[in-house]
Amino acid sequence: MREPPRILVVDDEENLCLLYREELGLEGYDVMTVASPAEAILLVEQDPPDVVVMDIRMPRMDGIEVMGRMLSQKNDLPVILNTAYSSYKDDFRSWPAEAYVIKSSDLSELKRTIRKVLTHT
Amino acid sequence: VVSRDGQEETSGRQIAELLGAHQFALVPIHSRSGPIGVLLADNAITRSPIDETDLHILRLFANYAGTAIEKARLYRKIREEKDELETAHADLRRNQMTMLRLQRLSDLGGMAARVAHEIRNPLVAIGGFARQMLATTDRDDPRYKRLEIIVSEVRRLEVILREVLDYGRPLKLSAARVDPNSILRESLELVDSERTALGVTLEESLDATCGPITTDRHLLRMAILNILRNALQAAAHRKEGDGRVVVTSHNQGSNIQIRVQDNGPGIPEEDQARVFDPYFTTKASGSGLGLSIVTQILREHRGNVRFESEPGKGTIFYMDIPFERGAAK
Numbered sequence: 328m329r330e331p332p333r334i335l336v337v338d339d340e341e342n343l344c345l346l347y348r349e350e351l352g353l354e355g356y357d358v359m360t361v362a363s364p365a366e367a368i369l370l371v372e373q374d375p376p377d378v379v380v381m382d383i384r385m386p387r388m389d390g391i392e393v394m395g396r397m398l399s400q401k402n403d404l405p406v407i408l409n410t411a412y413s414s415y416k417d418d419f420r421s422w423p424a425e426a427y428v429i430k431s432s433d434l435s436e437l438k439r440t441i442r443k444v445l446t447h448t
Numbered sequence: 449v450v451s452r453d454g455q456e457e458t459s460g461r462q463i464a465e466l467l468g469a470h471q472f473a474l475v476p477i478h479s480r481s482g483p484i485g486v487l488l489a490d491n492a493i494t495r496s497p498i499d500e501t502d503l504h505i506l507r508l509f510a511n512y513a514g515t516a517i518e519k520a521r522l523y524r525k526i527r528e529e530k531d532e533l534e535t536a537h538a539d540l541r542r543n544q545m546t547m548l549r550l551q552r553l554s555d556l557g558g559m560a561a562r563v564a565h566e567i568r569n570p571l572v573a574i575g576g577f578a579r580q581m582l583a584t585t586d587r588d589d590p591r592y593k594r595l596e597i598i599v600s601e602v603r604r605l606e607v608i609l610r611e612v613l614d615y616g617r618p619l620k621l622s623a624a625r626v627d628p629n630s631i632l633r634e635s636l637e638l639v640d641s642e643r644t645a646l647g648v649t650l651e652e653s654l655d656a657t658c659g660p661i662t663t664d665r666h667l668l669r670m671a672i673l674n675i676l677r678n679a680l681q682a683a684a685h686r687k688e689g690d691g692r693v694v695v696t697s698h699n700q701g702s703n704i705q706i707r708v709q710d711n712g713p714g715i716p717e718e719d720q721a722r723v724f725d726p727y728f729t730t731k732a733s734g735s736g737l738g739l740s741i742v743t744q745i746l747r748e749h750r751g752n753v754r755f756e757s758e759p760g761k762g763t764i765f766y767m768d769i770p771f772e773r774g775a776a777k
Binding site for chain 1: 565568570572573574576579602606610
């Protein structure tokens, strides 16, 4: 693991990327945000982060598919699905994810989950 | 003359004696589908002999009678069939209306989910940055209170969104044997601070013979909480300030019944048919899904929920939950 740990956030909303960069940066992480799924896959291929925070609903490619592509590159990459739907837990394609977090303006659950995932790996 | 069962023979003379007449005539009444009766004429009153002309008239009359009776029967049959058709038609219309209504609700649900989704991300940004600013703002700063308001309003919206987005997806029941009274007590505890804030008194009377039942503890609690919160809010509307909610449980043999009674303003008659409809609400803030979720949960339990409401006096909600959940769908 890097020090500080690197987090890759994949979300197509620029404003949310800024929020995650700032908030997770305050937690002491090295945060990278990308809006494009293709770019995210490329990044993982070249220089995998310690954990990925992935939005599920994005135009062009859904986050679960992006996760699948990433895991085929690096199968021990921890991915946290950050989603608006709690029903994604019922989709078997989302099972390889390390954790799910319901997207909320309260980032404490996301922060807690990142901490947990990082201590496990 | 032979009786219907063909066993007992009666002679013409015996019939004449029975009738108190010297003479009588029997004329069959036919319809197109076969014999339908017999016309009997005697001379008990006139005492004058029955001749050929009389018989001719009788035959004519029997003919007419046969036709008339046949027509009357046909008419009755047609009318019955018409009634049946009308009933079927009315049923069909009713079903069609229900289908239309369900279709509209499901369209509405789909649209609500899409809208909720589009609103979600901007809300995360608004609330997220407001929280960030709140964390770095001094408590004495006048902006602190305003930021707090933004954060709490966003939180409220997010709760509504979650309900909308989660609504309608199949509930997964994790069944266990649970004492319903313990869920009731748990729920009462959970609403206690709300109850105090609303200034409503709460009474409970739980039947110890209720349970255990096969249920999903979490879901049943959600159903009870939704009804309980509605009752508390209704009771808080009492002008006299004597709002009261009574929660009871009853063992009814094959099922338990939970009753939640409030002395609030009651549900207006024009709203009563719609209170279980998704997205129907009379509250200023709310997703309108609370009672609809209750229906869904109770249906999953093979139970049901209904209410009685008297405007000005209050409302009682009844939740029936069978002891055994029965065969799975």
